[in-house]
Amino acid sequence: MALTKRGKVLIAILTAVLVLGTAVAVLALTGIGKHIPGLRNLTGGSAPERCLDGTVPKGGHVPDRPALAIKVENLPEARPQAGLDKADLVYEEQVEGGITRFIVVFQCQNAKRLGPVRSARLTDPPILLQFGRDTLFGFAGAAGKVRKAVDASGVHDLGYDRPQSASAYERDPNRSEPHNLYTNTGALYRAADLKDHGPRQVFQFGDISSKARRVSTIHLDFSPSADVFWHWSAQHKAWLRFHGTVPHMLEGGVQVSATNVVVMHVVMKDTGLVDAAGNPSPEAETVGKGKAFVFRDGKMIKGRWGRKSPEDVIQFVDRTGQSIDLQPGRTWVELVPTTVPVEVG
Numbered sequence: 001m002a003l004t005k006r007g008k009v010l011i012a013i014l015t016a017v018l019v020l021g022t023a024v025a026v027l028a029l030t031g032i033g034k035h036i037p038g039l040r041n042l043t044g045g046s047a048p049e050r051c052l053d054g055t056v057p058k059g060g061h062v063p064d065r066p067a068l069a070i071k072v073e074n075l076p077e078a079r080p081q082a083g084l085d086k087a088d089l090v091y092e093e094q095v096e097g098g099i100t101r102f103i104v105v106f107q108c109q110n111a112k113r114l115g116p117v118r119s120a121r122l123t124d125p126p127i128l129l130q131f132g133r134d135t136l137f138g139f140a141g142a143a144g145k146v147r148k149a150v151d152a153s154g155v156h157d158l159g160y161d162r163p164q165s166a167s168a169y170e171r172d173p174n175r176s177e178p179h180n181l182y183t184n185t186g187a188l189y190r191a192a193d194l195k196d197h198g199p200r201q202v203f204q205f206g207d208i209s210s211k212a213r214r215v216s217t218i219h220l221d222f223s224p225s226a227d228v229f230w231h232w233s234a235q236h237k238a239w240l241r242f243h244g245t246v247p248h249m250l251e252g253g254v255q256v257s258a259t260n261v262v263v264m265h266v267v268m269k270d271t272g273l274v275d276a277a278g279n280p281s282p283e284a285e286t287v288g289k290g291k292a293f294v295f296r297d298g299k300m301i302k303g304r305w306g307r308k309s310p311e312d313v314i315q316f317v318d319r320t321g322q323s324i325d326l327q328p329g330r331t332w333v334e335l336v337p338t339t340v341p342v343e344v345g
Contacts, residue, residue: 202314
């Protein structure tokens with residue numbers, strides 16, 4: 001019996017499905033599939049929901065809420081900080097005078113006390129756009145040019161000086177101003193009142209590259225006030241953070257630690273902004289490309305980072321062009337000026 005036109009179309013579709021299924025199966029068996037973005041869920045079955053840090057929460061359910069980022073100070077007067085040990089991700093950026101500040105990003109966990117909270121910078125909106133335009137941003141003031149950039153980005157402004165979120169912040173009378181403003185994630189999420197807006201995942205997680213080199217120390221000399229060392233602890237299976245020889249401690253006697261440390265060499269751009277002392281306030285350019293160093297499991301993978309626009313997620317690849325996977329767990333991203341060497345030992 002001759003096939004109708006409709007019958008021929010159906011056969012063609014079924015053939016294509018069978019070919020695709022066979023190809024996926026081959027990729028899964030050979031291991032090639034794990035290197036193709038977006039294919040891992042196909043080759044691995046129905047993947048569990050994951051937090052921004054790549055972990056699977058208890059019960060397997062990720063909260064239906066956007067990423068929440070808070071700007072936290074890192075001057076010596078601000079230490080010990082609070083709440084950084086509950087974050088999924090932390091970005092460290094250089095600001096005026098060589099000091100650094102943190103963008104502390106939450107999704108799955110909460111921090112009952114977080115701070116000291118300080119002002120935003122032009123580096124922040126492009127970083128936050130990776131997680132989607134529903135991202136929430138808590139900070140304590142900003143220069144006019146920075147405020148305009150935050151507004152233009154579309155992220156949700158939950159600043160200290162905004163009526164909807166002002167009550168989420170409080171001053172600690174036992175700490176000196178301006179290093180005494182604190183918040184908590186629960187209050188900021190309630191102020192935003194956004195649900196069913198999960199963030200976009202910005203990292204990939206998987207096995208370590210065979211090209212990884214064993215290292216035990218990372219040294220990033222931002223400035224005298226932020227002379228950063230990360231030391232690998234086999235006992236804790238984590239990188240422990242120090243300022244010089246002094247452990248970087250949080251309130252409660254917890255040392256700052258990370259499962260992954262990702263270093264991006266970035267160009268620092270002149271913004272025309274200066275602080276009260278006349279120090280220029282630069283912007284770390286995170287659109288473009290540059291050298292990258294990924295540290296996990298006591299090892300280092302060298303590669304490159306790249307990003308075409310602020311709407312894109314920053315991609316990390318090794319020297320062969322393969323995506324660099326992280327170990328599930330808290331990740332610190334260091335935005336290091338190209339003038340600062342990345343020293344390892």
